Each structure stands twice: as structure tokens, then as C-alpha cells.
Amino acid sequence: MSFLELQDIGVTLGDTAVLNDISMHVAEGEFVSIVGPSGAGKSTIFRLLTGALQQNRGTITCNGRALDQTAQVFAFLPQRDALMPWLRILDNLTLGLEVQGVSKGAARARVLPLLADFGLVGFEGYYPAQLSGGMRQRAALLRTIIQARPMQLLDEPFGALDALTRMQMQKWFEDRWQAARWTTLLITHDVREAVALSDRIYVLSRRPARVIAEVIVPDPRPRLGHPATASAHALEAQLLGILLNQTGDDI
Numbered sequence: 123m124s125f126l127e128l129q130d131i132g133v134t135l136g137d138t139a140v141l142n143d144i145s146m147h148v149a150e151g152e153f154v155s156i157v158g159p160s161g162a163g164k165s166t167i168f169r170l171l172t173g174a175l176q177q178n179r180g181t182i183t184c185n186g187r188a189l190d191q192t193a194q195v196f197a198f199l200p201q202r203d204a205l206m207p208w209l210r211i212l213d214n215l216t217l218g219l220e221v222q223g224v225s226k227g228a229a230r231a232r233v234l235p236l237l238a239d240f241g242l243v244g245f246e247g248y249y250p251a252q253l254s255g256g257m258r259q260r261a262a263l264l265r266t267i268i269q270a271r272p273m274q275l276l277d278e279p280f281g282a283l284d285a286l287t288r289m290q291m292q293k294w295f296e297d298r299w300q301a302a303r304w305t306t307l308l309i310t311h312d313v314r315e316a317v318a319l320s321d322r323i324y325v326l327s328r329r330p331a332r333v334i335a336e337v338i339v340p341d342p343r344p345r346l347g348h349p350a351t352a353s354a355h356a357l358e359a360q361l362l363g364i365l366l367n368q369t370g371d372d373i
């Protein structure tokens with residue numbers, strides 16, 4: 123049984139049909155990515171999962187039960203403004219736990235041992251604007267992961283980074299994921315990133331989004347830091363071809 127299951131989800135916002143009969147699933151410990159054209163409706167799926175929006179049609183279940191918005195299934199890394207600029211890094215890191223009701227002291231005790239692995243030792247007292255883009259994203263990822271929720275929702279976590287930092291972060295994240303096997307749903311525009319990190323990839327059409335392809339990535343991990351295999355290149359080309367067929371002028 124899948125951990126998360128979306129069945130025939132339809133969303134209309136105002137007069138705009140955004141999602142059209144979307145069905146997808148994620149198994150426990152699986153890494154699944156969603157790719158699709160700009161404005162297709164990818165983030166809208168996360169808004170449904172986090173309870174910010176209600177679907178017009180279809181069902182979402184988690185472990186076979188209707189998604190209970192109070193069950194705190196998901197740790198969510200939003201696309202923008204992931205860190206509070208007015209809070210020091212350590213306070214940003216503990217924020218998610220404090221919102222769950224964990225005391226500041228207990229939250230710090232959970233965060234501090236992980237700072238080294240996330241490359242943040244010595245930066246606890248800095249404000250987000252004082253860190254590099256890569257460090258800010260590592261902090262945002264740590265704040266998400268430390269919540270120890272059953273599933274991570276990551277919306278373009280590396281999207282704002284320069285190309286070199288993005289590659290370094292992807293490799294770093296692949297290593298962390300391989301060790302921890304967080305159940306993960308990732309939104310990305312980057313097909314290379316999707317192929318490098320995922321077990322499975324859903325491709326959405328342009329709006330109103332429906333699933334137009336589902337591909338399995340068979341390559342063993344770790345994948346990054348090695349030359350990509352011929353099958354990975356072929357998958358990337360296949361995904362790009364599907365996406366380019368979907369995009370008009372709004373890519």
C-alpha cells in the first residue's frame with residue numbers, strides 16, 4: 123500500500139481549471155519528483171497536501187486514511203522565503219519544532235548535533251542574509267527535516283542557487299537522502315536533478331495539469347559525482363522532449 127495516494131484530484135480556482143484528474147502515489151521511503159511546465163499546478167498539489175487549499179474533486183489518503191490536516195504528516199519546504207530574515211539561524215532551525223509545541227531548549231538539543239552535517243557550525247548566530255545561498259538552503263532543509271514528520275515536501279529547494287552551488291547541494295542532499303531514506307516528494311524544473319535524485323518521476327502537462335508520463339529511474343545510487351549513465355541521459359532527453367511538447371511561450 124502506498125503511503126500517500128492522490129486519486130482523480132481536480133482543482134478549479136475562480137474560473138481557472140488548475141488540476142485535472144491528477145492521480146499519483148508515494149510509497150514509504152520512496153523519492154518521487156514532479157516536473158512540469160511553469161504554472162502547470164505543481165505547487166498547487168503541495169497546497170492541497172499542506173491543507174492550504176481544498177480540492178474540488180478526488181481524494182487524498184495517507185496510510186489508507188483520508189488526509190487529516192491535523193495529523194502533521196508533512197514537513198514542507200516552500201519555494202520562497204523559507205527562512206525568517208529577522209530570526210538568527212538557530213532560531214530559524216528550531217522554529218518548526220517550536221510550532222509543534224517542542225520547548226526551545228528541547229528543540230535546540232535536537233538541532234545542535236546536526237549542524238556539522240549540514241555545514242552550519244559557527245553560523246548559529248547569523249541572520250539568513252549573512253549566509254551564502256547554499257548555506258541558507260541547507261538551513262532550510264535542516265529546519266524541514268528536523269521536524270521528523272513522516273514525509274518531506276520540497277518545492278524547488280535548489281532552484282534559486284547558481285549552477286555550481288546547485289550541483290554541490292544536489293550531491294550533498296543525495297548523500298543525506300541515501301543515509302536517511304526520507305519519504306520525499308520533490309518539485310523541480312530541472313530534469314537532470316529529477317533523474318539524479320528520484321526513484322520515480324511524474325510529468326505534468328501544462329495547465330490544467332494532468333499526469334502525462336510516469337517514469338521509473340532504475341539506476342543504482344549514488345548517481346551524482348559519477349558520469350551519468352547512458353540510461354540516465356536517455357531518460358533526461360525523454361523528459362525534456364515531453365516537457366518541450368507541453369510548453370508554449372510561458373516556459
Ligand SMILES: Nc1ncnc2c1ncn2[C@@H]1O[C@H](COP(=O)(O)OP(=O)(O)OP(=O)(O)O)[C@@H](O)[C@H]1O
Pocket residue numbers: 135136137138140158159160161162163164165166167329
Ligand atoms: N486564485 C487563483 N485564481 C486563478 N488561478 C490561479 C489562482 N492561484 C493560482 N492560479 C493559477 O494556478 C496555476 C498553477 O500555479 P502553481 O503555482 O501551482 O504552478 P507551478 O506549476 O507550481 O508553477 P511554477 O513552476 O512557476 O512554480 C498558475 O497558472 C496560476 O496562475
